[in-house]
Amino acid sequence: MVWPIYYVFTLNYPAERQKADTEFILSSFGNRTLADLTAFMANKPIIRGLGEYALGLLMVGQRAVGGNTTYFLGEVSGAGWRSYFPIVYALKEPLAWWILVIFALVYLAWQIPSLKSKDESLKQRSFKNSIRHWSLALSHWTKVHFVEFAMLLWLAIYWTTSIKSNLNIGVRHLLVTYPFAIILVSGQLARLKHKIKYFIPIVVFLLTWYVAENLHIWPYYLTYFNQLAGGPSGGYRYVVDSNLDWGQDLKRLSQWVEENKIDKIHLDYFGWSDPVYYLGPKFQWLTAGQYKNAQDFINKTGGGYIGVSATFFMGSRGNPTKSYIWLQRFEPVAVIGNSIWVWKF
Incomplete structure (x- = not known):
């Protein structure tokens, strides 16, 4: 699918x-073999589309290795942290989801060694806590549930790559794993409904809680953090950037300025929108270190x-x-939309 689609996209590209x-984009790419091969494909009639796709892959790899300076758990670095994605993912998802995940994982762990197999050797060696038994049972489970195994394998590969990456700027980089995680958890829960008393009411309660969390955070979805992080107002202590602040509240700030009849505001804004467009002459440029303290500002x-x-404040x-x-x-x-703080002196 990739080849023909990218071929169409490059038809009008000289x-x-x-x-x-x-060649320009990959001029600093480390692996010259891959860079040269991609450049070679770039002007070949049949494989140009594949070359453009390869360029995208190499750019993503280059970006991941290069990293991005950001704030995380009291530190500011561009080198990345191995704990970044596990911790941010844990804090950005509703607790109701994590309870459902625990149900699914516990059931999966219980299910694998208790599988019945036609293989007599598996039955004979199935003594409790046996590594051999677990290995055989897991092998059998993989054959019986190959689709689920394939999804788990994809999650393992993507998560491993993400954890090793130096590019730690947002849980959004894990979005491609969400559908697979939801499918896998839902599949395990469907098998559990007849095995645990009152399980359906429990799931209904958790899903209701999940929906309530969504309604409560509206319209500030980007700034959501669960109760472990102290909610949306406490998330900045752990992480910022696109987990909390992606420039989404500039318009809300301009509305607040209008409502409070403010003539001038010194603003250090993280985002791509134009502050002048929203604030006009009321906007005054501000950068970190411009003022040493409140008295200096006054x-x-x-x-x-x-x-x-928030991103500039913590960064x-x-x-x-x-x-x-x-x-x-x-x-x-x-505090505008959980992402812009305003002080008056």
Whole structure:
């Protein structure tokens, strides 16, 4: 499917331009064999589409290796953390989901060694806690449940790759695993419904809780964190960037500024929207380290409002000489959409 689709997408892309773009983009790519092979395909009539697809794969790999400076659990680094995705995933999913996952995993662990097989050797060696028995039972389970095994294998490969990656900027990078996880958990729960008393009412309660969490966080879905993280208002202590702050609240900030009849706000905004478009002349540029403390801000500007996006606020801790740490001593007068803090001096 990939080859023909990308072939169509490159029909109006001049071959020599594609080759030049590919060579430029991959000029710093580490593995020159892969880079040169991709550049070679870029202007060949039949395989140009495949070359464009390969370019995308190499760009993703290059981005993952290069990393991105971000804040996580009190640290600021571009090297990445092996614990990043497991912890962020645990904090970003509703607790109702995790309870369902536990049900599914416990049942799966119980199910594998208790499988019945036509293989007599399996029955003879099926003594409790035997590694041999577990190995044979797992092999049998894999044959009987190959589709589920394939999905688990995909999850294992993707998760391993993600954990080893230096690119730690958001749980969104795990979104491709969500459908498989939901299917697998649902499959185990379907088998459990006749094995546990009151199981269906329990599942209904958990799903109701899950839906309630979604309704409660509306319309600030991006900023959701479960109760272990302290909810949406506590998530910034653990992680920021696209887990919490992706520039989504600039319009809400402009509405708050209008409602409160504010003439000027000094803003350090994390996002691609144009603050001037939303705030007009009320917007004043602000960067970390521009002011040493509240008195310095008042002396230089005459006082007023300061707004800082969560990503810049927490990320500035990586450089104590240019940070917003001094703002922590003051209570914000407003928190816009859980992602922009506003102070008044």
